[in-house]
Structure formats: structure tokens, C-alpha cells
Amino acid sequence: MLSESGVSIRHVSKTYMSRQGLTHALDDCSLEIPDRSFSVLVGPSGCGKTTLLNIIAGFDTLTVGEVRLGERIIAAPGSPLHPGPDRLVVFQQGGLFPWMTVIENVCYGPVVQQKMQRTQALEAARRMLASVGLEGIEQAYPGDISSGMKRRVEIIRALINPPKILLMDEPFRALDALTKSVMHEFLLRLYDAKPCTIFFITHDLLEAIYLGDVVSVMTTRPGRIKKIAHVDIQRPRSHKVFSSEYFLHLKDEVTAEVHIEAVKAFEAGERELA
Amino acid sequence: MAESIEQVIGRAAPKGSQASASAVDAVHATLLKQRLQIICFRILSLLLFVATWQIFSTLPWAIQIPSPLEALRAALQLDPETFLRDIALSTYRVGLGFIVAALVGIPLGICIGSSKLIRDLVFPSVELFRPIPPIAWIPLAILFFPKIEWMIIFLTFYGSFFPIVYNTVAGVSNIRSTYIRAGKSLGASEWTLFWHVVLPAALPTIFTGLYIAIGVAWLMVVAGEMIANKGGIGAMTWQAYQTTRYPRIFVGMATIGVVGYLSSLVVRLISRAVVRWEQH
Amino acid sequence: MAAAQRSYPALRVISLLLLVLIWAGLVHFSVYRFGYIPAPLSVLRSGIDYLSSIDFLFDATSSTYRVIAAWAASALIGIPLGLLIGWKRWFSDLTFPVIELLRPIPPIAWIPAGILFFPQIELSVVFICFIGSFFPIVLNTISGVKNIDQTYFRAASCLGASDRRIFRDVVVRGAVPSIMIGLAVGMGINWMALVAAEMIAGEHGLGYMIWEAYSLAQYPRIIVGMFVIGIIGAAMSAGIRYFGRKAVPWQKALSRS
Numbered sequence: 061m062l063s064e065s066g067v068s069i070r071h072v073s074k075t076y077m078s079r080q081g082l083t084h085a086l087d088d089c090s091l092e093i094p095d096r097s098f099s100v101l102v103g104p105s106g107c108g109k110t111t112l113l114n115i116i117a118g119f120d121t122l123t124v125g126e127v128r129l130g131e132r133i134i135a136a137p138g139s140p141l142h143p144g145p146d147r148l149v150v151f152q153q154g155g156l157f158p159w160m161t162v163i164e165n166v167c168y169g170p171v172v173q174q175k176m177q178r179t180q181a182l183e184a185a186r187r188m189l190a191s192v193g194l195e196g197i198e199q200a201y202p203g204d205i206s207s208g209m210k211r212r213v214e215i216i217r218a219l220i221n222p223p224k225i226l227l228m229d230e231p232f233r234a235l236d237a238l239t240k241s242v243m244h245e246f247l248l249r250l251y252d253a254k255p256c257t258i259f260f261i262t263h264d265l266l267e268a269i270y271l272g273d274v275v276s277v278m279t280t281r282p283g284r285i286k287k288i289a290h291v292d293i294q295r296p297r298s299h300k301v302f303s304s305e306y307f308l309h310l311k312d313e314v315t316a317e318v319h320i321e322a323v324k325a326f327e328a329g330e331r332e333l334a
Numbered sequence: 335m336a337e338s339i340e341q342v343i344g345r346a347a348p349k350g351s352q353a354s355a356s357a358v359d360a361v362h363a364t365l366l367k368q369r370l371q372i373i374c375f376r377i378l379s380l381l382l383f384v385a386t387w388q389i390f391s392t393l394p395w396a397i398q399i400p401s402p403l404e405a406l407r408a409a410l411q412l413d414p415e416t417f418l419r420d421i422a423l424s425t426y427r428v429g430l431g432f433i434v435a436a437l438v439g440i441p442l443g444i445c446i447g448s449s450k451l452i453r454d455l456v457f458p459s460v461e462l463f464r465p466i467p468p469i470a471w472i473p474l475a476i477l478f479f480p481k482i483e484w485m486i487i488f489l490t491f492y493g494s495f496f497p498i499v500y501n502t503v504a505g506v507s508n509i510r511s512t513y514i515r516a517g518k519s520l521g522a523s524e525w526t527l528f529w530h531v532v533l534p535a536a537l538p539t540i541f542t543g544l545y546i547a548i549g550v551a552w553l554m555v556v557a558g559e560m561i562a563n564k565g566g567i568g569a570m571t572w573q574a575y576q577t578t579r580y581p582r583i584f585v586g587m588a589t590i591g592v593v594g595y596l597s598s599l600v601v602r603l604i605s606r607a608v609v610r611w612e613q614h
Numbered sequence: 615m616a617a618a619q620r621s622y623p624a625l626r627v628i629s630l631l632l633l634v635l636i637w638a639g640l641v642h643f644s645v646y647r648f649g650y651i652p653a654p655l656s657v658l659r660s661g662i663d664y665l666s667s668i669d670f671l672f673d674a675t676s677s678t679y680r681v682i683a684a685w686a687a688s689a690l691i692g693i694p695l696g697l698l699i700g701w702k703r704w705f706s707d708l709t710f711p712v713i714e715l716l717r718p719i720p721p722i723a724w725i726p727a728g729i730l731f732f733p734q735i736e737l738s739v740v741f742i743c744f745i746g747s748f749f750p751i752v753l754n755t756i757s758g759v760k761n762i763d764q765t766y767f768r769a770a771s772c773l774g775a776s777d778r779r780i781f782r783d784v785v786v787r788g789a790v791p792s793i794m795i796g797l798a799v800g801m802g803i804n805w806m807a808l809v810a811a812e813m814i815a816g817e818h819g820l821g822y823m824i825w826e827a828y829s830l831a832q833y834p835r836i837i838v839g840m841f842v843i844g845i846i847g848a849a850m851s852a853g854i855r856y857f858g859r860k861a862v863p864w865q866k867a868l869s870r871s
Contacts, residue, residue, distance in 0.1 A: 375707035
């Protein structure tokens with residue numbers, strides 16, 4: 061039985077009407093996300109990974125199947141959408157409110173849920189930002205800080221609540237490679253300090269193996285879970301991981317699967333899904 | 335390879351479950367309900383508007399305001415010949431001023447946009463006139479032009495001229511330097527560069543200027559006709575007030591709205607046809 | 615087509631001087647019908663005369679008052695309306711068709727109807743100005759809401775915000791830049807509508823003054839009036855744009871990136 065913050069995805073399919081007609085986004089996806097594990101989903105652009113994440117988060121409906129958070133059913137056909145702070149999302153293009161300062165963004169969750177008084181929330185936010193080396197930018201607007209800082213603030217904004225599961229939608233996609241590797245370390249350090257359930261989607265296989273405990277591969281549209289690989293690398297992980305035998309072997313194993321899908325998607329001319 | 339939603343769901347769902355049928359129904363039903371609601375609300379909106387107007391016009395202190403029915407009756411009682419002649423006259427005045435403004439304004443805008451020298455020489459004077467509303471030019475125009483007709487056409491010309499010139503200048507001078515560099519590195523001459531890179535790149539902005547210009551031209555023609563009182567829809571609307579045939583005012587307003595809207599639509603359609611590569 | 619990046623600031627002064635010279639020349643030599651137009655010098659003299667008179671103060675204040683009243687009214691009604699229309703689909707379907715129906719009718723065309731609705735001149739002029747600024751304000755507010763990235767709505771709802779809080783924190787605050795643009799554009803159109811309304815139906819004010827100058831054959835005053843209207847209108851639009859920028863401290867950074 062899954063404990064409180066494990067997610068169980070059972071036979072989820074999604075079909076919807078779009079301008080191009082009937083679109084099958086997901087086809088019979090089943091996946092178990094164990095409590096406090098770091099699960100990564102890899103797949104080519106447009107395969108449906110974001111759709112699956114949106115269904116877990118409560119932004120989108122599903123047509124068939126069910127999703128459970130612990131024992132509770134959080135998504136089923138016909139059930140109403142109710143996104144909430146138990147399943148917080150870190151968005152691909154950045155979800156920090158541009159019109160609020162960094163500190164207002166970070167304490168937005170606790171204030172709005174009335175879990176803390178405003179002064180308490182500000183204090184907690186300040187502490188959390190300082191603990192990850194982001195003191196000094198509290199009064200800045202998101203437009204004034206670098207993209208690396210923006211991503212970190214958004215992760216802190218999510219973690220301060222704290223959520224039962226952290227959903228990350230290709231959060232480092234828009235960063236350059238150097239910033240990205242720093243962000244990986246940042247995320248791994250947070251995870252090692254206080255493990256929480258993370259569901260991370262990406263198109264970058266190396267990122268997936270480096271970060272995750274479990275790596276699932278999704279096919280091109282309609283998305284199906286094609287392969288599930290367990291990453292048995294000890295934590296805390298460092299960059300040396302990239303040249304270890306085990307890593308290379310695992311990488312080869314999974315690359316073959318991913319590459320086939322990538323070529324299929326390329327030939328189908330998949331346009332980037334936001 | 336297009337499967338129907340039934341097939342997909344049938345394949346994915348456990349056999350013999352009610353999920354498949356109800357899921358299909360759910361998708362279709364929600365779509366239908368949404369579309370129906372949209373249509374109903376929109377019709378309701380217009381009905382409410384007419385109803386409010388009708389009630390409003392029956393209030394004791396608003397007794398002289400015509401009701402929608404009276405306006406409708408006035409519309410039907412119009413002499414089609416004079417009415418169409420008025421529309422044609424207004425359209426002619428707008429069209430002439432607009433086309434002349436385009437023929438003069440676009441080349442001028444291109445010149446100004448391409449040369450910093452010309453821009454600094456001409457723009458300050460142009461900027462001086464910009465804050466002055468075109469309507470404020472009417473008395474001066476009456477002084478200057480011997481014939482009222484020319485005065486009105488000058489107004490439509492003046493109204494169209496500035497948006498066209500401004501947008502052309504903006505379109506020409508804001509071309510991404512990457513396009514120009516690409517053209518040059520591919521070996522284009524000045525003339526080829528202008529005709530095949532600069533002009534097409536500037537076209538969307540130029541058409542925005544044309545779209546704005548025709549709207550302003552319509553404003554000007556209505557103002558000019560109301561003051562000059564020499565035919566046209568604006569004159570007809572003003573005369574309706576002067577001769578206390580009040581329901582006609584609304585007919586005039588509606589006509590102005592419709593014809594103005596149609597002329598903007600025409601410009602937009604032409605722009606879509608010419609600028610085929612823009613995504614809408 | 616590489617336009618020379620050197621600026622010629624001296625040319626600006628030359629440009630204006632040239633304009634005045636050409637104007638004076640055309641009038642002096644009675645080129646075509648330019649003889650009927652007042653010469654720059656007479657305009658200057660008339661300008662000094664008018665601007666130091668009590669008439670100017672009176673005209674300017676009444677025009678400004680009308681514009682501000684109409685503008686404030688259209689903001690008070692138009693902004694909430696626009697916010698709701700942009701946010702809730704059902705409200706849009708219920709209200710927007712009427713707005714779209716009335717929008718193509720220019721404020722000038724409303725003048726006879728306006729006089730009919732409001733027999734007092736003052737109210738009818740303010741009404742015409744209201745029509746002038748109402749539509750840009752509503753439309754810009756609507757587009758401001760519609761342009762808010764869906765991500766922000768999702769972020770707010772998953773952080774636990776109720777519908778009401780989403781309206782406050784996302785819809786309103788996200789639409790502020792567009793609202794400011796709408797207010798500035800609305801003010802500009804307001805002025806145009808004012809001039810038209812005062813010319814055709816007014817009793818005093820700057821627009822009426824231009825018409826009066828024409829009918830009393832005080833022709834230099836016409837041009838003085840035109841410039842005064844232009845300057846005051848431009849100043850008010852600039853003022854709004856300035857306050858608009860102040861209200862959106864985060865926009866500067868956004869446009870930079």
C-alpha cells in the first residue's frame with residue numbers, strides 16, 4: 061500500500077477535441093511513484109508528458125483511468141478539477157508572478173492558505189531563501205533577477221508549503237548547460253537534505269539518470285510508458301557519476317529506447333507543445 | 335490511421351466496463367453544452383440590450399428618445415435611393431482621401447524610415463502637428479478650400495495620412511537587422527534588398543497603419559459632413575436631429591457603424607491576402 | 615539600407631524653422647489659397663493676446679474638466695467591466711456582443727443622440743467624451759486579462775488561492791500594464807471627441823472657441839486654439855503615461871529582458 065505521498069497512475073488515457081480533430085494524447089499509462097522517491101519521465105517533445113503532469117496536478121481531466129495520491133483518488137473521468145498545494149508545480153517557462161517581489165512570491169502559498177500570518181510567512185520565507193544562498197534579492201522583481209535565480213526561487217516557493225509531491229515540468233529546459241548543471245546540484249542537495257516525492261519530466265536523458273531513482277520512458281504521441289529503469293547510484297551524487305561504468309551501461313540501455321521515439325517524433329514533425 | 339474515440343477507449347479500458355460508453359458521452363455532451371451556452375448567452379445579451387432600450391424610452395423623462403421599434407420603422411421608411419446615394423457619397427469621400435493618403439504616405443514613409451537625415455529634417459515638424467486632433471483642422475480647412483467637397487476629402491486625407499506615415503516609418507526602420515544581414519550575405523543588391531527584404535518585412539506594420547487610417551478617415555468624414563451638411567450619412571444623421579425626425583438618428587448611427595466596420599474589414603482581408611505568411 | 619546611426623540634433627531646429635519660413639512664405643506670396651491663412655506672426659500675436667486673457671483660463675478649465683470627468687467615469691465603469699469580461703467566459707458572452715455592436719460607431723456619430731439624451735450641453739459633451747474613452751479602456755483591459763499567461767492562473771490555484779484571490783492577485787495585477795495603455799489611449803480619443811462635441815454642440819470650451827473664432831473671422835485665433843488643444847492634450851496623455859509607468863515598477867524589467 062502506498063503511503064500518503066506516493067502517487068499511483070493506473071491505465072490513464074486522454075483524448076480530446078482540438079482544432080485538428082480528435083487527439084489521443086495518452087494511451088493506457090500506468091506508473092507507480094513511490095513515496096519520497098525521485099521519479100523522472102523522459103520522452104520526446106509533444107509526447108504527452110506535460111499532459112500527464114497536468115492531470116496529476118489537477119489542471120486537466122483524463123478520459124479513462126485513475127490517479128491516486130496515497131489512498132485518495134485525485135483524478136478520475138468526470139470528476140471536477142481541484143489543483144492544490146499538496147501537488148505543487150514548478151513550471152517550464154517560469155511561474156513566478158512578475159508583479160510580485162521575490163519574497164511576496166515565496167510566501168504567497170502560506171499566506172493564501174492562511175496557514176501563517178503574513179509576518180510569520182515573511183520570516184519563514186526569508187529564512188528559507190537565506191538557507192539556499194538567495195538572501196539579498198527579497199525585494200527584487202522576477203524580471204530583475206537571473207533565470208537561474210528565478211528557478212531556485214520558484215522551487216523554494218513550492219517547497220515552503222510543503223507539498224506532498226513536487227511536480228517539475230522540464231524546469232531547467234530554458235537554461236544554458238552551465239547554469240543547468242548548477243541547478244542539478246542545487247536540487248539534489250535540497251532532495252538529500254529533506255527527501256520529498258518528486259515527479260520530474262524532461263527530454264534530456266542524462267539529466268534524468270543523474271537526478272532520478274526511477275526513470276520511465278514515454279513513447280511519442282499517443283504517449284505510453286515504454287520502459288522503466290531503476291537507477292541504483294548512491295546518493296549524494298556528484299559529477300563523477302557521469303563517467304562511471306554503471307551510468308554508461310544504463311545510459312546505453314535507455315538511450316536506444318528513447319532514440320527510436322525521438323526519431324519517430326521528428327519524422328512526424330511534432331511541434332513543440334508549450 | 336485515425337481511430338475513433340470509441341476504439342481508443344475500448345482498447346484501453348477493461349473489457350465490458352461502463353467507463354468506455356460514459357466517457358464518450360461525457361466528451362460529446364460537455365462540448366455540446368458549452369456551445370449551446372455560448373450561443374444562448376450571446377443572443378440573450380442582444381435581447382437584453384434591446385429590451386433595456388425599449389424600457390428606457392418609455393420612461394416619462396426620456397419621452398423624446400425613440401424606442402427600438404420606432405427606429406426600425408424609420409429604417410424601413412427610408413427612401414432607398416437617397417439612402418444609398420448618401421452611403422455612396424460618404425464612401426467615395428473616405429475612399430478618395432484614404433487612397434491618396436496611401437499613395438503619398440507610404441512612399442514618404444519609406445523615404446523617412448530609410449534615411450536618418452530626412453527623418454530628422456521632416457519629423458520634428460510632423461511631430462508638431464500630431465497632438466492636434468484632425469477635427470480641429472475643420473475651420474482652417476473651410477477657410478482654405480473653395481469647395482466644401484474638397485474640404486471633406488482633405489479631412490479624410492489628413493486623418494488617414496498620419497497613421498499611414500507613422501506606421502510605414504516604424505515598419506521600415508524596425509526591421510530586424512538579422513534579415514538585412516542575411517540578405518546581404520546572400521549577395522543581394524540595394525534594390526533587391528529593398529524590394530525583397532525591407533518592403534515585405536515592413537508590410538504587416540504598413541497594413542496596421544492602413545487599418546487604423548481607414549477608421550480615422552470614417553471619423554473625419556462623419557465630422558465633416560455634420561458640419562458641412564452637404565449629403566452623406568453624417569449629414570443625414572445631423573439633419574435627422576435638426577428636423578426632429580429622431581428615430582432616423584439611430585438609423586444613421588447604425589449605418590455609420592456598419593459601413594465603417596465593413597471598410598475596416600475590407601482592409602483587414604486585403605492585408606491577410608497580401609501578407610500571406612503571417613500567422614493569425 | 616544601413617541607415618546612418620549618427621543623429622542630427624541641429625536638424626530638428628532647422629526643421630522647425632524651415633516650417634515656419636515656408637508657412638510665412640506661402641501666406642505672404644498668396645500661393646494658391648494660402649493668402650486666406652493667417653501668417654505666423656499674426657498667430658503669435660493673437661496667441662500671446664489670448665493666452666493672457668481670462669477667456670483662455672475659462673475655456674481651458676471647462677474643457678479639461680469635461681475630459682477628466684468623462685475619463686474618470688469611463689475608467690470606473692470600463693475597468694471592472696473589462697476585467698470581468700476578460701476573466702469569465704459566461705460574462706463575456708453576456709456583455710461583449712453589445713459592446714462589439716456599439717463599438718464601430720464613432721463618438722462623433724453619437725453627438726445628435728447625445729444631445730437628445732442629455733438636453734444640457736455640459737452633460738451631452740461629457741457623454742460624447744465618455745463614449746470616446748470607454749471603448750479603448752474596456753478593450754485594453756480585456757486584452758490585458760486575456761494576455762495573462764495561463765501558467766500564472768495555474769500557479770495561483772495550485773498554491774491554494776480561492777477564486778476571489780485569483781481575481782485580486784492574478785487578474786487585476788496582471789492586467790495593470792494594459793489598463794494603463796487603455797487609459798492613455800482613452801484620454802487621447804477623449805480629447806478628439808471633446809473638440810468635435812464642443813465644435814458642433816458646445817457653448818464654451820477650447821473646441822467651441824475655434825469654431826467661434828472662425829465665425830467671428832478672428833482667423834489667427836483658430837490656429838492658436840489648435841496649438842493650445844494639441845499641447846494640453848499631449849500633456850495630459852504624457853501625464854497618464856508617466857503615472858502608468860510608476861504604477862508598474864516591474865514592467866521596466868520585463869521589457870528589458
